[in-house]
Amino acid sequence: MSERKYWTIGQIDATGVRGPHEKELEDISLGKYHLFVDVDRDRLERIVIEDLGGKIENIGFSEDWTISVEMFPEVYIHMAFSYFGDEFGDGIEAEFKFYFSGKHVTWVPGEDSATYIDIIIDLIERILKKKDPFEKDYDRKTELMKKVLLQRSEPFKLLKEEDVKSLAEFLGAIVWKTGNEWRIKRKILPKIFVEIIWSGDKGLDISFSGEKLSNMSSYHAEFIGIFVINHILRYITIHNINKQLPDICYIMFSRLYTKKKEWDHRTR
Secondary structure: OOOOOOEOHHHHHOOOOOOHHHHHHHHHHHHHHHHHOOOOHHHHHHHHHHOOOOEEEOOOOOOOEEEEEEEEOOEEEEEEEEEOOOOOOOOOOEEEEEEEEOOOHHHOOHHHHHHHHHHHHHHHHHHHHOOOOOOOOOOOOOHHHHHHHHHOOHHHHHOOOOHHHHHHHHHOOEEEEEOOEEEEEEEEEOOEEEEEEEEOOOEEEEEEEOOOHHHOOHHHHHHHHHHHHHHHHHHHHHOOOOOOOOHHHHOOOOHHHHHHHOOOOOOO
16 A cells, blocks of 8 residues: 655645645644644544544644544545643644645645635534534525525536546435435535535535534534535536536635646636
């Protein structure tokens, strides 16, 4: 088995300068590390396994421990925690470093990965503190979600009958097609599901369900739903690479990937 390769968000962003997502992850570390300094390891491990579907391990960066979670098949997020006390005299006792691995991890832009980490850390914090999320309006679509559904609908026309199995494997989802309607159901966290529906007549729609849905804010559930739609567009793009695709397809990828493919990289 080949050795696992780990990437940083700076490498995936490939901007050549310190990018905004590096700063975002540093801010998450600075704002949240204190929650984990004296955390009950057994309790944290239960949360990681039961609520994140992840694991605690050591990935070899001299860290105390690492929380590893699967964002998608072959897209893994690693949150490595190190405690060093106040040896530097700056009042900062510990830190998180964030790493990424998997065959498809460099396809996902830093924007999606950094926001996903923020959502995961927020979920852990609220479970540790036994606090409910503020937003629990799971049936209402925000203006952002309405825009996303409209903006990302057209490429779904390119899905074909033979994509059912390979899309399911790529996404880690259940996929089925009835007539001109596609339904894609994915477990985004243990006992939390997103279902994406596309039809030629009605376009794109999304819904959320699951026994533990109320653990997550509806605002954060929407973001993870958007990440799933984005990953479907990556599948569609890669499987229709020789066609002229809508611009939205090419901007679903990281800057590292678009540079490799010599595509123009536009912001979303």
